[in-house]
Amino acid sequence: MDEDKMTPLRFIVFVIVWVVTGISLLFSMYIIWERLFERDKIYSKSSSGCSIPCRGASWLYSRR
Numbered sequence: 001m002d003e004d005k006m007t008p009l010r011f012i013v014f015v016i017v018w019v020v021t022g023i024s025l026l027f028s029m030y031i032i033w034e035r036l037f038e039r040d041k042i043y044s045k046s047s048s049g050c051s052i053p054c055r056g057a058s059w060l061y062s063r064r
Helices: 002-043 052-063
Strands: none
Touching: none
């Protein structure tokens, strides 16, 4: 009985931890990308073409 109750509980805890970790990683990546875009806007207003953050963002969007 204890093992049957323990397995779903461990699974639920594992899923919760995994989801929280994934959300926090996505949130931190979003903040980093936003800062890169801000820096990109400031530094490359005069330069033409796509810089590294822009290419990375387009690559991320194409992977969806």
